[in-house]
Structures are given as C-alpha cells and as structure tokens.
Amino acid sequence: MKQVSFEGIGQVLATFQVGEGVVEGHTVRVSGNGMVEPCTDGGSVDGVAVVVKNGCAAVQVRGFATVKATGVTAGRVKLSADASGGMKTDEEGGTPYLVAEADTTAGTIAVLL
DSSP: OOOOOOTTTTOEEEEEEEOTTOOTTSEEEEEETTEEEEOOTTOOOOEEEEEEETTEEEEEEESEEEEEBSSOOSEEEEEEEOTTSSEEEOTTTOEEEEEEEEETTTTEEEEEO
C-alpha cells in the first residue's frame, strides 16, 4: 500500500492549442504562440498534456506530474523526452529534474516540473 502521494502538489495548468499528435498524459513542448506539440525523442519537456479536447489542451507546466518512464531512479536526475510521450535519463543533454518517486512496476515517475 502506497503511503505517500505527490499527485497535484503545486500543479499549475495552462491552456494551449494543440498540434497534431498531442495525447493526454504525454509530454509536450511549446511549438509556437500558444501552441504545443508532442516532444521529440531527446528533446526538452515544457509540460504534460492533462486534458486534450476540441483542439486545446490543459497542460501542466509546474508541480509534480506522473509521467511514463523506464530506467529512471529517484533523486536529482537529468531527463529528456523519450519517443513514447514519457521521459528518460539523459546525462548528456538532459535537464535536471527532481524525481520524487520511481515506480518500476507501473513504469512511471513523479517528477517536479
């Protein structure tokens, strides 16, 4: 049984128009004025699409978010986007993030954006 939860702590959402391929729960990057698109493999992460509807997305840009990740451990870790809408360890070109929890069973991390 899980004793702690980081869900929703410090969550800040912003509404953006979406480019093609934006999926709920996946990482996104700002691609233009008020617009987001899916992150590319190895790219930077600007947020996570929480809800996608009618050509817009509520994008979490701050706070703890749960995202797909494999091979990531808890702690201060350099991360970048992976090819499947999640995040991956990237010591060469990644950005430092605080990973509060790595759930290897679910294949997710709780990361502070």
